[in-house]
Amino acid sequence: MPAALSVDLRQRIMAAYEAKEGSQRQLAERFKVSLSFIRDLRRHHRETGTVQPKPHGGGAVAKLGKEQLPIVEALVTAQPDALLEELCERFARATGVEVSVSTMQRTVCKLKLSVKKNTDCL
Template sequence: MPAPYSTDLRQRVINAYESKQGSQRQLAERFQVSVSFIKRLIRRYRDTGQVTSLPHGGGAIAKIRNSSLAVIEQLVDEQPDAILEELCSGFAAKSGVEVSVTTMHRAVQRLKLTTKKNTIC
């Protein structure tokens, strides 16, 4: 994800817009930004009086936190030949949190552990 435009650039755009140095499209060409950026910046400036960029919106919250990694490590120690599905069900029984096989795989990788890839009957 690219970094937000600098506050200096944003302020220069607003100053140029307020002093009527061109249309929004002309300002976009002059400052080499998109027209949608100009529109959003002007709207934000009118609504809040700020030109600074908005903070990052965040992301998905991890289902397996660092404090829960010990539970997974214990499960692998108890049953080293367990497959990921078995670890998922064991983790759900101990913590009450159901996770996918992919999530469990990432947690096991984070712990630098290995698991059995498939069951051979």
């Protein structure tokens, strides 16, 4: 997602609108922003009295936090040749939290561990 437009640009747009320097559509073309941005900016200014962008809403919460990293590390250490799917299943049994293979892969990489299938058994 792109960064919020600068407060300076927002102030110039609102000043131009209040000075009736053009319609919303003309201002959108002039300032190279979308018409919906002009509408949303006007609504935001009307409701809050400011043109400051809204704070970032955050993001998705990770299923595996710092508390679970030692569990994953113990699972990999106990059986370093386990497949990622097997690690996911064992992690779910140990914690009750189901994670995807890609989440497990990112966690293993974060811990700087290696998961390799043992080919000596074949």
